[in-house]
Amino acid sequence: MAAIKSGASVTLLELQPSSKYFKEGASLRVTGKLQEYSVETAMAVIADLGATLKIDTQHLRELGFRIGSIFQFIGELHIQPNNGAILQACTGRNIDGIDLDLSYQSLQKLRQFQAEHMKSAAT
Structure with a gap:
């Protein structure tokens, strides 16, 4: 597996x-509540705000998966033919x-700051 990229x-x-x-190979950081996990396939499903995402965890070691726990994963997004997606996780952690509400507020403030900074740097 290649070096871990920072995930958006x-x-x-x-x-x-x-x-x-939503791009093939995009490096992303996602957070959600673990809904499903299969030891046989190393596939997990996380959910948040009514949306779900499949996570391929085959490269993760010693991460105790508990249904209902909140996890954060960083990895590459792979688009499926039906417009579904799977994140190939290269790192993950229980959080x-x-x-989560405060985390989303922080994300919005960060994006606002970055947009303003990019705008002022362009002038």
Whole structure:
């Protein structure tokens, strides 16, 4: 597996076919509650805000998967023929106890700051 790229933080709701983040090979950081996990296939499903995403965890070691726990994964997005997607995770962690609402507010503030900074740097 190649070196880990920094992943753009996105919400699961943002991973729609019309999104700028919905690209083959995009390096992403996603967070969600573990809904399903199969030891046999190393596939997980996380959910948040009514959206779900399949996570391929075959490259992860010693990560205790508990249904209902909140996980964050960084990896590459692979688009499926039916406009579905699977994140090939290269790292993951349990982040139980995080305040997801505060996390989303922080993400919005970061994006706002970056947009303003890019705008002022262009002038």
